[in-house]
Amino acid sequence: MNSPGLAPATGSRPAGRTGKGSNRRSVWQLVSLVAANLYALPVLKHLPYPFLHCYACPLAIGACPVGTVQYFLSLGRAPLFTLGALGAVGAWWGRRTCGWLCPFGFIQELGYRLGRRLRLPPVRVSNRHSWTRWVVTVLLVMLLPLAVHEPWFCKLCPAGTLEAGVPWLALDPALRAMAGPLFGVKLAILVGLAVAVLVVKRPFCRFACPLGLFYGLANRFSRQHLEVDSRCTGCGWCRELCPMEHEVWVDPRSSQCILCLECTRCRHVRLVSGGVPPTAKGE
C-alpha cells in the first residue's frame, strides 16, 4: 500500500476490470428497499434493521436502529440488543450494509445519478468534514435523548421525513392539520438534502449518519475490507468511482468506505474477505 497522503498522479490510470458490480449492487439496493417495506410482515418490528430506515414509515417491517437506541436512552436503559446486533454486523461486514442495503443511501445515489443526467456540475466536498457525524451522534442521538427524554435525531432526520412524515401527511388529513413549525424545519432539511444529492455524493451518509459512524468504526477491524496493492500510483480513479468520494489508496479501511466495491474495477484494489485475500483462495 502506498503511504498516506500520496499525491494523485495524472495520466497513469491502470487497466480496469469490466465487472457488473455496479448493476448487481443496484439490484441488492432495490431488493432491500422493497424488502424493508413489506408491511405484510409486521412481526419483524421486534428486530432493528441493519441500516437506517424509519419505523414510522407506513410500510416498514422493522425498527430503525438509530430510533431504537434513542428510545432506550430516553428510558435510561442501555440498548444492548440493538448495539449487539449492529456490532455483530459491523464486525463482519464493516460498513457494507450502507453500500448494498441502505434504502436512504440508495435514494441519494439515484439523486446523484439524476444530477448527472441533468448535466449539473458535481461539487466535490472533502471527507475531512466528516467530523460532523460525531456532533450529530453525540448531541442528537445520545445526549439530548438522555437529557430531555425525546428522540431528537428523529425529530430532524430527513430519512424519517421522506419515508414517514410526508407519506403520513399525504395519507391522513387529520395529521396534516396537526403539522407544526417543526415539520417545516424537517421539510427544509429534506429539501436542502434533495438539492445537495444532485451535485454531492451521498452527503447524508458522509456528514450526518450516526449508523454510518458506528459501522465506520468497525471498518477498522472488520473481516471484510479493501486492500490496495503496492503497484497503486494514486491516480485517483478509485475516488472518482467511489460513491463516498473516498481516497481508497490513502486508507483502505477508512470509516468512509462502504465496501460497495466500485473501486475494485481498478485492478490495484481488491476485497479481502474473512481475513483471507482472494488470491490466496486461488482467484
Place this chain on the structure above:
Amino acid sequence: MNRRLVGTIFLLVALLALAAGAARGELTLIYRNAVTLCLSCLGLVP
C-alpha cells in the same frame, strides 16, 4: 494488537450484548416503540 483479534473480541462482545438484550426482554420494547406512531418523530405537534 492484531486487527483480526480485535475484530473477534468485538464480535464476541457484540454477540454477548445481543444475547443479554434478548434475555432481558428488549425485543418487546423495540416492538412497542416501533409500532407506536410517534407524532413528534413525524415533526408534528399533537
